Amino acid sequence: MPKQEWTKALPRLRTSLDGEIESILKFSFDALCDEEKALFLYIACFFNGEAIEKVEAFLADIFSDVKGSLRILAEKSLISIKWWNLIDMHTLLARLGTEIVRKQSINEPGQRQFLIDAKDICQVLRNDSVGRSLIGIDLKYNELGKELKISERAFEGIYNVRFLRFEYERTVPYAHLHPSPHILENLSCLPREVRLLRWEKFPMTCLPSSINTEFLVEINMRHSNLEKLWEGIKTIKNLKWMNLDNSSNLKELPDLSTATNLRKLKLRGCSSLVELPSSIGNAINLNRLDLRECTNLVKLSFSMEKATNFEVLNLQGCLHLLELPSSIGNLKELYLDNCSSLVKLPSSIRNACYLQHFTCSGCSSLVDLPPPIEGCSSLVDLPSSIGNMVHLKKLYLNDCSSLLELPSSIGSMVHLQE
Template sequence: MDDRQESQTTSSARPCLKRKLDPEFQGQNQARKILVVEDPNTDVQSNSTATSASFSRSYWNYDVFLSFRGEDNRKNFTDHLYSALVRVGIRTFRDDEELRRGKTISTELLNAIRGSRISIVVFSKGYASSRWCLDELVEIVHCRNTKGHTLLPIFYHVDPSDVRKQAGTFAEAFARYEEWLQTDMERVQRWRVALTEAANCSGWNLESLANGYESSFIEKIVAQVSCEVEPIGLNVARHPIGINYRVDRVKDLLDLGTSDVRIVGIYGMGGIGKTTIAKAAYNQICYGFEGSSCLLNIKEISEQPNGLVRLQEQLLYDILKMKNLKIDSVDQGINLIEKRIHGKRVLVVLDDVDDMGQLHALVGNSEWFGPGSRVIATTRDEHMLIKLGVHGKYKVEELGEEESLQLFNLNAFGIRHPKEDYLELSIGVMKYCRGLPLALEVLGSFLLGRSIGEWKSELEKLQKIPHHQIQEILRISLKSLDDGTMDIFLDIACFFVGMDKEYVIKILDGCGFFPVIGFNILAQRSLVTIDHKNKLRMHDLIRDMGREIIREKSPNLPGKRSRLWFHEEVLNVLRNHTGSKTVEALILNLSELEDVNLETEAFTNMKNLRLLQINVVHLTGSYEHLSKELRWFCWHKCSLTFLPQNFYLENLVILDMQHSNLKQVWKKNKILKKLKVLNLNNSKYLTKSPDFSQVPQLEILILEGCISLVQVHESIGNLKRLISLNLEGCKNLRNLPRSISNLKSLETFNLSGCLKVEKLPEEFGNMMALTELLADGIAIKQLPSSFGLLKNLKTLLLSGCKEQSSKSWLSLLSSWMSPKSLNPVSLLPASISGLRSLTTLDLSERNLSEDGIPIDLGNLSSLRNLDLS
């Protein structure tokens, strides 16, 4: 396949490009197009142009053929022009006149003319005195007329009309020819016709264009020829599905119409197409710069001996065409790049950067480059772009389902649509790949030509063992992670995808992993994402990569792996007591239909177990066999009525016992100095909360749906760090302990559905940190007078309770709104403007009369949501 077939460049993007394709070449091109698969997301014109441009560069042997009279200007003007053309990467043929033999033009020169896309003819005073030059010109004009070549004349100290009419020195030359070649006047006539036709072409006149200044004249010639000549493009992809839209996003960030120096970053997970997009963008815009360079695989090359030096040499060669350049050190290269490129308008692509040293060695800072320069950097690490100070960054998104199917099918079948018998299997592979181009291409190529049975077998295998070629690419992102961050990544991959970020932070912080910085690093490398609900997300193939890292440590003995999550393997380890001290985390999440009884002795050898989930499991035996290193213990549907006294929980950070049969959590006081989260959600037999005297670090307490709960222990007031208390749906709870007012850190308090709670403690207003109070449906008749002290309250829900009268409710409202002017029978409160932070007020179903609306409701400057329905 041609190097440039995937370029999305269109002819409209090149205003200075004027070419007429050789009919012979067009036919050849059509034949070769059979190999080109059209991008369904690209219009016909775009694909055709990209393909034509691709083949045009490889079709011509040279970009430019130089025709000139050596005696006139070989060592001055033409030499300078030749050097300038070569310096900007234009392949130029210049004949060595001293090698000429005989009186007729050589086959070598004929082939050079015919193999050049453009012929530049330097008409000087002595040009016509060379029969060799005139024969060259005849062939050049012939190629222009028959093969679509471009002829560009230069009038070097001669008048174009002298060339056109064969006057002046040209007349003198032809007078001699007509005397010498009387027997070959057809040849002389061909020369005349060629001169006339060449002089009629649009070209350059030294005197009129540059006022005789040759250096300026040459610059203008090189600039226009650069526009005429297609840049050498980069191979983008065999099947560039969906590239157009993504390249356009990058070009928007580049903002090519401005004269400032802009640096733009492209980032995302491995295999997502960052390099492909960067190369496609490069192909489309590189023609508009004085010089351009695309440095691929920087991370890999820079790790090799003198790798950075070689990259510096390539950068200078690409832009300046400096041959045989030798750089001795990175520091020398930095100085050379800064001095030689300074002030030039250049385009540089830096692919796969992962270290600031690479960036400093290659592009330094924006002051190195001239106005209008652009730098595109691709990386897996978003933080690299932040440190680089990019002007814009684009995170590459996965392919959509339709794009994914097309890319997979093109690799698996060579067509956009799967064979009928393979449709469901193709969709299965597409869903497994989750829009990752690398995976779609690798698996498509792997399954090409295989039977349906082989397809099914491979899909089953992928559920347990990811494809090695995909894994190799994805694992590059993990290479420089420290041990703690790697542990965070592996824990998420095996257990925590879809869970709340803050919840997981508490678990991993308890394990000593520093998750706050760890999450940021993983997110910047596109290994983990946080969705709009603050849930941890991970691409399925990234997740499978993490799990495969664990599996391959002990492929045949699951009990010797650090993490266990696969249902059958976990059951096998626990039933056969094959767990070892290597096991750090284990999850067994059964359904209610499964009735599994296990012995606690199965955990005896798992001395380092820190994460354990055993939902709907029945455990028998002594709990002293369980690890003393547990940080997270999750046991939904626990059948115990209380936790055994010999169950060591002192290192526990989160205790999650949702939907349990617990009547009380523990009989005797437990010393749980590290516990931060206690979740007893929907433990319907729980009658009273535990004693909190020895749980000083508790931050989140969830008793939602504990319908038998009648009291909360007075010790709750000792929880100085408690920020969230959820009692929603505790319909038999009657009173709150007075000590609850001591919760100075409490931010969220949910009492909704506590139908029998009739009052709040008088000191309720002491909870100065409270921002959200959800109390709809409670039986409260009077708010405490201290309520007005809750200056940070932003959300208040007091809907429901239809049995209250308008007067009793407005009396309650008055006492809260205006604590200095209490009047239990007043319909209107004196003032409510002191509630500066309130954003949401829900008074729905409160049976308010029209005159019961506070008169200065409009003074609540932060209020955004008001419900009076």
């Protein structure tokens, strides 16, 4: 074959299965044990590109040894682990997996294990034809040829669907600016055993009151129309990740008293949010809290003393924030840039011996700042307690025009680099 024809054929060969390639890949698949085959299909159809940590959490009660089976798939070169511990399956292997699932029920897509084709998903959700074999639905909005119409009763009587993902592909530029692709006036319920609920641009103001949150591991409703997640108090003991970024109508969070396993809470751009519930103090395993651009947030009246793994608090752009939690625990990173209404920091920050990164440029109202950064034009002096922050690596004092001298204790900051 001439070089020009090979060059033209390469894109097709990378993504399509001809008979010979398929038979070779199928041989490797058939050599796996039943549990490894099942995990292969989960990854091919749903978790390709997902973090290992999350896959292990999602599938913990489905497989006896997720970590061990992932290791075997990697040893057999059926998956690889990319940067940030993301699972990567080659396009041809993923195509093999999706084709195996498609052949489970060619004419009735709702009877397959997974739905990943936009046309099939629209048909199933419009006609209430979700079968008992269905485990996961993965819809990419950018593959829709028309608006998505979802029946009010689409998920009624469905107990086996555990993974729902409705979103734009990450490669779609400015996806957040695209209009909502839904036609959904009401939804009577969601699958009772859902583990992953990732629904970008969710159009309703509240999730169905009947939602069962007992099994939820991750809820991700970026750019949603939500005003609140759900009514009343619900058990969320298995929840580890919550992302409501840019849900600009969100006015309140649910009670977090049972969120003892919550690790990351992302609320960036929730501009209608005024305060967080005090029950967030029960999230003893919280590691990261992102509140950037919550422009109407006024105070954080809770303590993170019990959250021994709480390391990152980002409050950049919280223009009306007046005060921080009384205790910030073992924070390693604190970002307060452009918190222009913040007058002082809690006294507990003076003993923040684990703090490594701290920024607060544009905090023009600060008058008492244990470890200052830049733009604090009202600051006159620094307390000697700044020397307790022995792990601090960066300290910027730009535009602190009223500052006269530095305390001698700054010499104790042995890790200070700039």
